[in-house]
Amino acid sequence: MxxxxxxxxxxxxxxxxxxxxxxxxxxxxxYQTYKPLLFSIAYQMLGTVSDAEDMVQDTFLALSRVPxxxxxxxxxxxxxxxxxxxxxxxxxxxxxxxxxxxxxxxxPIVTEAGPEEVTLQHDHLSLAYLHLLERLSxxxxxxxxxxxxxxxxxxxxxxxxxxxxANCRKLVSRAKGKMEQKITTKAPGPNRETLPFFxxxxxxxxxxxxxxxxxxxxxxxxxxxxxxxxxxxxLRPLFGxxxxxxxxxxxxxxMTKPFNVxxxxxxxxxxxxxxxxxxxxxxxxxxxxxHQIKDLYFYLNPDKxxxxxxxxxxxxxxxxxx
Numbered sequence: 001m002x003x004x005x006x007x008x009x010x011x012x013x014x015x016x017x018x019x020x021x022x023x024x025x026x027x028x029x030x031y032q033t034y035k036p037l038l039f040s041i042a043y044q045m046l047g048t049v050s051d052a053e054d055m056v057q058d059t060f061l062a063l064s065r066v067p068x069x070x071x072x073x074x075x076x077x078x079x080x081x082x083x084x085x086x087x088x089x090x091x092x093x094x095x096x097x098x099x100x101x102x103x104x105x106x107x108p109i110v111t112e113a114g115p116e117e118v119t120l121q122h123d124h125l126s127l128a129y130l131h132l133l134e135r136l137s138x139x140x141x142x143x144x145x146x147x148x149x150x151x152x153x154x155x156x157x158x159x160x161x162x163x164x165x166a167n168c169r170k171l172v173s174r175a176k177g178k179m180e181q182k183i184t185t186k187a188p189g190p191n192r193e194t195l196p197f198f199x200x201x202x203x204x205x206x207x208x209x210x211x212x213x214x215x216x217x218x219x220x221x222x223x224x225x226x227x228x229x230x231x232x233x234x235l236r237p238l239f240g241x242x243x244x245x246x247x248x249x250x251x252x253x254x255m256t257k258p259f260n261v262x263x264x265x266x267x268x269x270x271x272x273x274x275x276x277x278x279x280x281x282x283x284x285x286x287x288x289x290x291h292q293i294k295d296l297y298f299y300l301n302p303d304k305x306x307x308x309x310x311x312x313x314x315x316x317x318x319x320x321x322x
Contacts, residue, residue, distance in 0.1 A: 023064065030074060031060055037075075038082050040125065044145045045086040046093065047106035047130050049307050055085045079150075080160045083142060087161075090138040097134075101229030103237055105297055106130040108283055110273060110308050111265045124149045127267050127297055128287035131224070135178045143168055144175035197291070198263060198270060208252045213245045218292040223247060228301035231282075244296065266297075280305040 035056060042052035059082045071077045097104045106127060124145075133141055139161075146157045147168075157168045204212035223244045227233025238244050262273045264283075271285035283299040299305055 023068075026068065027060065027064055030063070030078070034075065034078050038078060041079065041145065041150065042082060042086055043109075044124060044130065044133065044149055045083075045142055046090055047133065048093075049107045049109060051089055051093070055082055055089065058085055076156075076160075083146065083160050087138060087142050090141065094138055102227050102233055102235045103224040104134065104228075105224055105226040105299065105304065106134075107304050107307065108266045108271070108285065108299060110271070110283065125267050126269055126287065127285060128269075128295055130267070131295075131297075132179050136175050140171050140175040140178070143171035144179070147172045198272065201293070202261070202272070205248055206252050206255065208249055210245050210249060213248055214241050216293055217241045217244060218289060218294045221293055221295065223296040223298070225298040226301050226304060228303060230302060231300035233298065233300045280308060 038056045038059060039052055042055040043049065046052055046055070059078060062081060063078070108127065109125070133144070136144060143157055143161065146152050146160060147154075152160075154165045154168050154172075157163075157172075158165045161168065163171075200212075201216055203209070204216060219241070220239070221241060221244055223234070223238040225233035225238075225247075234247065238247055260274075262275070264271050264273050266283060266285035269285055269287065271283060273283050274281045279302065281300075283305060285297050286293045287295040287297075
């Protein structure tokens with residue numbers, strides 16, 4: 001994590017930076033003010049926590065080499081600098097994701113389950129939304145995020161991307177066409193109201209109750225299992241109640257019970273995490289509509305979960321599966 005001089009000194013735009021300590025104070029204030037916004041933008045643009053953190057860090061390191069008197073609007077400057085870096089990274093990442101073994105899912109952000117998790121419950125950070133963004137080309141994704149997530153007008157987007165306003169309108173229009181599926185239902189965090197639902201799902205899953213599992217699934221559910229060639233997982237997405245129920249029952253037959261799972265927030269939505277002495281074994285989360293599971297996301301690739309222990313203390317309600 002990028003470290004600046006941790007001094008709680010209010011930054012004044014009119015102040016003159018005349019020494020190294022003053023520059024560090026200025027950077028620290030800017031970092032604390034804009035880091036959450038920049039990380040949110042980078043994470044939506046890239047879909048990976050580690051890359052998003054790298055882009056934010058690189059943006060501030062570059063800022064330290066720019067004379068402050070040349071910058072008239074800090075937020076706009078930082079967002080433009082970050083956007084250019086994300087576009088370059090996304091172009092190189094696209095070819096790698098095309099060669100990825102099995103479905104590629106965005107890296108999850110895991111926090112303790114609870115109603116206090118407000119920031120990550122934004123629809124634009126849900127896995128369902130981020131997964132849909134994978135349909136877009138790098139340049140479409142950048143333009144779409146700037147328009148839909150940040151609410152920038154087209155002249156602002158054009159300035160950030162170095163394109164014409166008309167071109168940016170076309171990019172966003174094409175992106176919306178590809179994002180034909182809309183996330184219309186905002187799922188609450190796993191609090192007292194959702195805990196019974198998850199217990200019901202877990203009971204049905206590990207008792208092998210096919211009828212109850214099918215009842216909990218929406219009419220046209222989908223399941224994505226991300227193993228990345230490093231863990232056993234379905235190589236293609238699964239669709240339909242029967243196929244997904246069969247897949248879940250297959251998991252049930254391979255699990256050694258009893259064991260504990262932890263109820264957590266995964267990008268602000270309900271999720272379950274199983275960990276062992278070696279780390280996190282898997283993460284499951286879902287997007288649900290009308291109290292039924294619409295989409296299931298399984299994380300089994302250890303590379304997609306290694307950032308969690310280094311960034312968060314994984315705590316939450318523990319459920320024992322008998």
